[in-house]
Amino acid sequence: MESKRQQKFAGVIQQDLAAIFQREGMNFLPNTLITITKVRTTPDLAIARVFLSFFNTANAEQALQTIKLHASEIRYKLGRQIKDQVRVIPQLEFFVDDTSDYVNRMDKIFDKIHKDENEQ
Structure with a gap:
């Protein structure tokens, strides 16, 4: 469970990123459109885990690797924006948010169940 401080800090990072x-x-x-779906921070606010969603790209994993290559540049730009609000600029860890894939998979399962019920 995240503290209020972590949630507030994550919100600031999410907006600025x-x-x-x-x-x-x-x-x-x-x-490619990049959206930040959520940000989670460690209790000491030293690491921010950023979940990204990519639109209009064929390979999300390749897009994620590209973002990871630019992580230090992104962290520098974030630091310039939030330097007056925080003591330490967090390390950024990027992940693909697969929530939409999960939702699509569940929708297909429910559609199949619904179709099977209608056939009986």
């Missing part, structure tokens, strides 16, 4: 990806995301991944 979203602004960075909106302004400069095309430099990292042309023709």
Whole structure:
């Protein structure tokens, strides 16, 4: 369970990273929309785990690797924005948010169950 402090800090990071990806995301991944679905921070606020969703890309894992290559540059830009609000700029760890894939998979299962019930 995250503390209020962690949640507030994660919200600040999410907003500022979203602004960075909106302004400069095309430099990292042309023709790809990058959204930040959630941010989780460690209790000491030293690490921020950022969950990303990619739209208009064929391979999300390859897109994630590209973002990871630019992680230090992204952290630097984040640091310039939040330096007056925090003591330490957190290390950024990026992950693919597979929630939409999970939802699609569950929808297919429920559709199949519903179809099987109607056939009986």
